Each structure stands twice: as C-alpha cells, then as structure tokens.
Amino acid sequence: MSTLAAQPVARTERNLYMPYRMRIARITDEAPAVKTFRLEFVDPADAEQFSFKAGQFGEYSVYGEGESTFCIASSPTRKGYIECTFRQVGRVTSALADRDEGDIIGFRGPYGNVFPIEQWRGKNLLFIAGGIALPPMRCVIWNCLDLRDQYKDVSIVYGARTVADLVYKHELAEWGTRPDVKLAVTVDPGGETPDWKGHVGFVPTVLDKLAPSSDNAIAVLCGPPIMIKLTMPVLTKLGFTPENIYTTLENRMKCGVGKCGRCNVGKLYVCKDGPVFTFAQLAALPAEY
Ligand SMILES: Cc1cc2nc3c(=O)[nH]c(=O)nc-3n(C[C@H](O)[C@H](O)[C@H](O)COP(=O)(O)OP(=O)(O)OC[C@H]3O[C@@H](n4cnc5c(N)ncnc54)[C@H](O)[C@@H]3O)c2cc1C
Ligand code: FES
Structure with a gap:
C-alpha cells in the first residue's frame, strides 16, 4: 500500500499570489480621473483574519487585465473594509475605473x-502631501486621529494644482473644523476658484510661512519629486533632521513580495524593505534616490 496515498494534504498557508475576492461597496469620485473604492471581503472568513498597518500597500486586480499597486488608503482602525484611491493612467487603472458598485475585483x-x-507617541506630527500623494498619508493621518490622545499637535499641509484636483474634499472640510488639527490647504497660483478660501501658493512656500516647530516633531512628506525637492530645504531650515522625516516610495512593482526583482534599489526591495523610508535611509541608497 502506498504510504503517500494515506497522508492528508497540509493546507496551512494561503497561496501567495491568490487574490482575495473583494466587492466594491462604494465608489467616490474624488477629482478628475481619481476615484476611491471601498472594498469589502466577499468571504467573511477572509475579513475575519485580515489585518494591516498604516503604510502598507496591495495589488488590486481586474480579471484579464492585470494588477496595479496602490497603498491602502483607509485606516486600520476602521474595520470591515479597505479603501484605495487611484488615478486612471493606463490599462489596469482604466479597467478598474470602469467597474461599478457591486462588482468583484481582486x-x-x-x-x-x-x-x-x-x-511617534507623545510627538507633534506634521503631514505634508501634494496631489494624489494624499492617499498613502490619509491612512496614517486617520490612524493617528483615531488614537488622538497619543499624539500632541497634528498639522496637515496639503496642496494640489487646482481646487478640482484636491482629493478627499469632504474629509478636508472635516479636518478643517477640528480644533485638534491644524490644516492648511493650498492650490497652485491660477488654480483657485472665485470662492476659494484656502491658501494660494506652492506647498514649500506655504510651509515656510506657517513655520511649524520641529521641536519633538516627526514629518511625513509625500508628493511629486519636484515638491519633495523644494520642501526638503524648508524642513531642514525649520530644524527637521532626515531621521525624523518619513516618506513612502512608489517604485514600479510586479510581485509585491520580494520575488521578481522589479522594485529593487541597491540591495533593498522597495516592496519588502519599504515602501516607508526616512530621508536618512534614502540618503544611503544609490544616487537615483
Ligand atoms: C507602493 C505603491 C503605492 C502606490 N499607490 C498608489 C495609489 O495609492 N494611488 C495611485 O493612483 N497610484 C499608486 N501607485 C502607482 C500605481 O501603481 C500606478 O499608477 C498603476 O499601477 C498604473 O497601472 P496601469 O496599468 O493603469 O498603468 P500602465 O498601463 O502600466 O501605465 C500607464 C502609465 O503610468 C506609468 N506608471 C505605471 N506605474 C507607475 C509607477 N509606479 N510610477 C510612475 N509611473 C508609473 C507608466 O509608465 C505609463 O506611462 C502606487 C505605486 C506603488 C509602487
Ligand atoms: S515587486 Fe517583485 S521584488 Fe519587489
């Protein structure tokens, strides 16, 4: 008799590449070509065992089209769903943008x-974001706001090219009325509307004017490369050190789990060792960073 035939098959681990089936519970149009999906697990058992932390990302798929990498834009403190916000730029994001509420994606x-x-407990937190870079920051902002008594001042500086390009407009309005959040929203010169009440100017200029203290503070900075380049000297002038400034990288990825080598920078795999880095860590990477 074959001993092999008698052995039960161990089914302990989920296949690494097997996506969860997610139902699109809600679609929000944030800005031109930018949408937020609220996703719920089709299988309640998946929902039960799933957990994540602020800063993490996932691979979102449409059958027959492929996968795209987006951060998880909702906070881990909000249970039962995850959210992603994406800009329609190519094949997969176009296929996603064509989905409706109730459809299933991976x-x-x-x-x-x-x-x-x-x-960061007990510290002042400064979040600085530009354009479509608010989604990775929204997760960590809500996470800290949901644990508000653990942190001191929370300041947010957010800029976009035009008023129409601002994402999460309803949440910006909410943060703007909270007494425990200092919010500055700005649009580039020429991007304002007649009824715009926020700042007009580029993020680094607005930050320079607001001059938040670097004392006992952490900064998180995400945005297009030009914004990062011009904002870093302002943060340095304010006294922030590279060890206390965090960002999240968006290197192109494929597997997301350190197998394919698509995302590496020097010895680091951005998908596993990142995407969250301090600017001190980035300074130690090869010249392109
Ligand atoms: C960790 C991480 C988090 C991300 N989070 C978000 C997010 O929250 N929201 C969001 O909208 N996007 C995010 N991105 C970028 C997103 O993954 C790409 O825009 C998306 O995969 C494009 O898919 P596509 O098939 O529609 O585009 P494709 O058809 O593959 O490409 C369309 C165009 O976009 C360019 N492109 C594709 N990927 C990238 C990239 N990573 N960086 C720069 N250019 C790119 C291509 O060169 C091409 O010009 C993130 C990327 C990473 C690595
Ligand atoms: S995306 Fe494959 S190794 Fe990082």
Missing part, C-alpha cells in the same frame, strides 16, 4: 513595511 496584500506610529 486584492493581494497587505505588503510592505509600516509607518512606526507607536514610536
């Missing part, structure tokens, strides 16, 4: 490292 994750928010 999700693999969570992947990557996290913002070390436990280490």
Whole structure:
C-alpha cells in the first residue's frame, strides 16, 4: 500500500499570489480621473483574519487585465473594509475605473513595511502631501486621529494644482473644523476658484510661512519629486533632521513580495524593505534616490 496515498494534504498557508475576492461597496469620485473604492471581503472568513498597518500597500486586480499597486488608503482602525484611491493612467487603472458598485475585483496584500506610529507617541506630527500623494498619508493621518490622545499637535499641509484636483474634499472640510488639527490647504497660483478660501501658493512656500516647530516633531512628506525637492530645504531650515522625516516610495512593482526583482534599489526591495523610508535611509541608497 502506498504510504503517500494515506497522508492528508497540509493546507496551512494561503497561496501567495491568490487574490482575495473583494466587492466594491462604494465608489467616490474624488477629482478628475481619481476615484476611491471601498472594498469589502466577499468571504467573511477572509475579513475575519485580515489585518494591516498604516503604510502598507496591495495589488488590486481586474480579471484579464492585470494588477496595479496602490497603498491602502483607509485606516486600520476602521474595520470591515479597505479603501484605495487611484488615478486612471493606463490599462489596469482604466479597467478598474470602469467597474461599478457591486462588482468583484481582486486584492493581494497587505505588503510592505509600516509607518512606526507607536514610536511617534507623545510627538507633534506634521503631514505634508501634494496631489494624489494624499492617499498613502490619509491612512496614517486617520490612524493617528483615531488614537488622538497619543499624539500632541497634528498639522496637515496639503496642496494640489487646482481646487478640482484636491482629493478627499469632504474629509478636508472635516479636518478643517477640528480644533485638534491644524490644516492648511493650498492650490497652485491660477488654480483657485472665485470662492476659494484656502491658501494660494506652492506647498514649500506655504510651509515656510506657517513655520511649524520641529521641536519633538516627526514629518511625513509625500508628493511629486519636484515638491519633495523644494520642501526638503524648508524642513531642514525649520530644524527637521532626515531621521525624523518619513516618506513612502512608489517604485514600479510586479510581485509585491520580494520575488521578481522589479522594485529593487541597491540591495533593498522597495516592496519588502519599504515602501516607508526616512530621508536618512534614502540618503544611503544609490544616487537615483
Ligand atoms: C507602493 C505603491 C503605492 C502606490 N499607490 C498608489 C495609489 O495609492 N494611488 C495611485 O493612483 N497610484 C499608486 N501607485 C502607482 C500605481 O501603481 C500606478 O499608477 C498603476 O499601477 C498604473 O497601472 P496601469 O496599468 O493603469 O498603468 P500602465 O498601463 O502600466 O501605465 C500607464 C502609465 O503610468 C506609468 N506608471 C505605471 N506605474 C507607475 C509607477 N509606479 N510610477 C510612475 N509611473 C508609473 C507608466 O509608465 C505609463 O506611462 C502606487 C505605486 C506603488 C509602487
Ligand atoms: S515587486 Fe517583485 S521584488 Fe519587489
């Protein structure tokens, strides 16, 4: 008799590449070509065992079209769903943009490292974002706001090219009325509307004017490369050190789990060792960063 035939098959681990089936519970149009999906697990058992932390990302798929990498834009403190916000730029994001509420898409994750928010307890937090870079920051902002008594001042500086390009407009309005959040929203010169009441100017200029203290503070900075380049000297002038400034990278990825080598920078795999880095860590990477 074959001993092999008698052995039960161990089914302990989920296949790494097997996506969860997610139902699109809600679609929000944020800005031109930018949508937020609220996704719920089709299988309640998947929902039960799933967890993630602020800073992590996933691979979102449409059958027959492929996968796209997006951060998880909702906070881990909000249970029962995840959210992603994406700009329609190509094949997969166009296929996603064509989906309706109730449709099923795939999700693999969570992947990557996290913002070390436990280490930030008792500190002042400064979040600076530009354009479509608010989604990775929205997750960590809500996470810290949902644990508000653990942190001191929370300041948010957010800029977009025009008023129409601002994402999460309803949440910006909410943050703007909270007494425990200092919010500055700005649009580029010429991007304002007649009824615009926020700032007009580029993010680094607005930050320079507001001059938040670097004392006992952490900064998180995400945005297009030109914004990062011009904002870093302002943060340095304010006294922030590279060890206390965090960002999240968006290198192109494929597997998301350190197998394919698509995302590596020097010895690092951005998908596993990142995407969250301090600017001190980035300074030690090869010249392109
Ligand atoms: C960790 C991580 C988090 C991300 N989070 C978000 C997010 O929250 N929201 C969001 O909208 N996007 C995010 N991105 C970028 C997103 O993955 C790409 O825009 C998306 O995969 C494009 O898919 P596509 O098939 O529609 O585009 P494709 O058809 O593959 O490409 C369309 C165009 O976009 C360019 N492109 C594709 N991927 C990237 C990239 N990573 N960086 C720069 N250019 C790119 C291509 O060169 C091409 O010009 C993230 C990327 C990473 C790695
Ligand atoms: S995306 Fe495959 S190794 Fe990072």
